[in-house]
Each structure stands twice: as C-alpha cells, then as structure tokens.
Amino acid sequence: MSHDPSVREFEYTDQDFDVVRGLIYQAAGIRLADSKRQLVYSRIARRIRALKLQRFRDYLQHLQANEHELEEFINALTTNLTSFFREPHHFDYLRDYFLQHHRPGKKFKVWCAAASTGEEPYTLAITAIEAFQGYTPPVEITATDIDSQVLATADLGVYAEERIERMDAARKKKFFLRGKGRQSGMVKVRPEVRALVEFDQLNLLGASWPLSPPYDAIFCRNVMIYFDKETQLKILRRMMPMLHDEGIYVAGHSESFSEMSGLLKSLGRTIFKPAGR
Ligand SMILES: C[S@@+](CC[C@H](N)C(=O)[O-])C[C@H]1O[C@@H](n2cnc3c(N)ncnc32)[C@H](O)[C@@H]1O
Structure with a gap:
C-alpha cells in the first residue's frame, strides 16, 4: 500500500x-x-x-x-547512538599504544571521524589523561561528524547524569562537573577534558576534508555500517594514507570489511593498521 x-x-x-x-x-x-x-x-x-x-x-x-x-x-x-567507553577494549588498546609510542616532544594526533554527541571523543580525551596521568597529555583530538545538531551538543559537553552512571565514581569525579540548581541531573565534562578536543563538521563523502594529517589513530566506529561497500572502500582509500607508519584504524564491532579490501591488516578486535606497513 x-x-x-x-x-x-x-x-x-x-x-x-x-x-x-x-x-x-x-x-x-x-x-x-x-x-x-x-x-x-x-x-x-x-x-x-x-x-x-x-x-x-x-x-x-x-x-x-x-x-x-x-x-x-x-x-x-542520521542515527547518532553512542555512549562513553563504548567498546572499552579500544580505549585500553589506545592507552597502551600511547605509552608504547611516546617519545620526548611527541604529540599524538587522533581523529574521531563520526563523533556524534561527543561521548566518543571525550572518552578518547579521558583515556589520554589517564595514560599520561595529567590533565595536559601530549594528545590532540579532532572530532568530526556530518550532523550539525549532534556537534552542537558535543561542543557543550553537557549530558544527562544517566549517561555516565556505569562509570566508576573516581572517573566521574575526575572528569565531570555535577550540575546544580536548574542543571541538577546533568553533568558537564571538565574544561581540561573539553580542551583536548576540537569539533568540526565533516562529511566523509565530501570532496575535501578540513584535516591536518598524519594521525596516530583514526577512530571511525559505527558509521561505515550505513554505507555500501563501494563507499566504504572509497573512504578507506582516503583514510589510510592519512595515518602515520605505525598508526591505527579503529572500526566498530560489526565492521569487518578489513582484509578483503587489501587496504588494512587486522591487529585483532576491529583494530587495524594500513596494509603493507
Ligand atoms: C551511530 S553514530 C556512531 C557514533 C560513535 N562513532 C560511536 O561509535 O559511538 C554514527 C554517526 O555517523 C555520522 N555520519 C553519518 N553519515 C556521515 C557522513 N557521511 N559523514 C560524517 N559523519 C556521518 C552520524 O551523524 C552519526 O553521528
């Protein structure tokens, strides 16, 4: 009908x-x-x-x-489903990666390519702060999305308290401010966390990407599933040369295009490096 x-x-x-x-x-x-x-x-x-x-x-x-x-x-x-520490093993891996690849004077660059309302890039910032045990880790995070509305939420960094209910108390205290009065029931990411992330609008299909590679890590999670194979390959072909020689590409749990494309090599658990490096 x-x-x-x-x-x-x-x-x-x-x-x-x-x-x-x-x-x-x-x-x-x-x-x-x-x-x-x-x-x-x-x-x-x-x-x-x-x-x-x-x-x-x-x-x-x-x-x-x-x-x-x-x-x-x-x-x-767009579908904007996301959460803090979603697929936590990726952040454990990144923390170890930071520590293993750290050199004096080195600044890590991470691109979060479908940042939605900000939980993922702020989790990256928290991971960096925890890895380097200080609020000014040598890490810069660029977080992008096509959707201007989610980016506005991400930019504010204000969330309903339930969004962090599964986080342990120490983390909550270290990385969030609790709202009072009219803001009660809400939390805001601390300015030190906010300062590590820059948000920009970017269409993965767009002709030009306002970015400055190379990156140590590209988090591109749970967005490729909305694209067909041809589009996925086109995007991967553009992303892979944007990674450092030892850089990593992190995909969502159901994104298994991987080796077939000849572009990526699996490091396990939907973490990849560019093929041939
Ligand atoms: C399901 S969310 C994933 C959020 C986060 N990466 C995660 O895994 O929790 C998918 C995001 O991809 C974004 N998106 C969809 N098409 C896009 C495109 N062509 N370019 C950039 N972002 C896009 C949507 O706006 C949405 O915020």
Whole structure:
C-alpha cells in the first residue's frame, strides 16, 4: 500500500520514500533499507510539522528549493547512538599504544571521524589523561561528524547524569562537573577534558576534508555500517594514507570489511593498521 491516510498525519507514498533514499544516499552516503520506511516517516514528519506543510511531497519540494534545508534533512536521518567507553577494549588498546609510542616532544594526533554527541571523543580525551596521568597529555583530538545538531551538543559537553552512571565514581569525579540548581541531573565534562578536543563538521563523502594529517589513530566506529561497500572502500582509500607508519584504524564491532579490501591488516578486535606497513 502506498499510503494510509487513516493512520498517518501526512501523506507519504512509496515514491516519497524512494526520493528520500536517493537524496540521503547522494548527500551522505547513507543507504536506507526497505525496512526503514517507517523510520523515515517519523524522522521527516517532525520537519513537515515544524514547517507547517501537509504532505511529504510538499516537504521534498521545499527541500529542493531551499539549500539550507539539506542540513536539517541530513540531521533528521542520521542515527547518532553512542555512549562513553563504548567498546572499552579500544580505549585500553589506545592507552597502551600511547605509552608504547611516546617519545620526548611527541604529540599524538587522533581523529574521531563520526563523533556524534561527543561521548566518543571525550572518552578518547579521558583515556589520554589517564595514560599520561595529567590533565595536559601530549594528545590532540579532532572530532568530526556530518550532523550539525549532534556537534552542537558535543561542543557543550553537557549530558544527562544517566549517561555516565556505569562509570566508576573516581572517573566521574575526575572528569565531570555535577550540575546544580536548574542543571541538577546533568553533568558537564571538565574544561581540561573539553580542551583536548576540537569539533568540526565533516562529511566523509565530501570532496575535501578540513584535516591536518598524519594521525596516530583514526577512530571511525559505527558509521561505515550505513554505507555500501563501494563507499566504504572509497573512504578507506582516503583514510589510510592519512595515518602515520605505525598508526591505527579503529572500526566498530560489526565492521569487518578489513582484509578483503587489501587496504588494512587486522591487529585483532576491529583494530587495524594500513596494509603493507
Ligand atoms: C551511530 S553514530 C556512531 C557514533 C560513535 N562513532 C560511536 O561509535 O559511538 C554514527 C554517526 O555517523 C555520522 N555520519 C553519518 N553519515 C556521515 C557522513 N557521511 N559523514 C560524517 N559523519 C556521518 C552520524 O551523524 C552519526 O553521528
């Protein structure tokens, strides 16, 4: 059935869904499976409501006619699930990597390529502070994402307290400030943690990446899963030369493209180095 006005607030046809799929693939490389039809409806319905339009078709016309709407469209369709110390073994590995590769005067550079609301890059900063036992470790973190809305949250570094409930008490105290009064129930990353991370908007599909390689580590976790193989390979081909000779690439738990591509060599547990180095 192409649309069911009895249950939906806005008219939404199969053709509308296909147009959305085509546009988000073109803009962000994100492949939406047939099963995402309802998800697309609920995400875009918010924009249609905000703009006081009647139908998906009206929204798609608005999108074509207003360049700035593309950002809202992309923000609406990205999936931003993340958490502090997600897949903790990657941070254990990085701490050891820092200590093993540290030389006097060396500054490590880490790129977090799909930073979402900031939990991942702040975990990288915490890892660096813990590794070097001081709030000014020799580590710079560049954190990027396509979604301007999540970047605004990341930039603030303010989270609901539940987001850190599984962290041990010492860590909470060392790396977060507790909100008081109207901010109660919220925590904010300490300025020393915030200072280690720079946030920038970057589309992994974009023609130019505003970055300054080489990097010691690229964390590109849980974003490649939204791309098709061809796009993944294109991105990996651009990323690998951006790593130092001993640099590492860290993928998400379900991202196993790895050796097939001939671009990466596995170091175990979805950690890789560029092939041939
Ligand atoms: C599921 S989150 C992963 C967050 C974090 N890396 C983690 O593993 O917890 C995926 C992120 O990828 C971002 N993203 C999707 N397409 C992108 C693109 N073309 N360029 C850059 N970021 C993109 C989304 O905005 C989203 O914040």
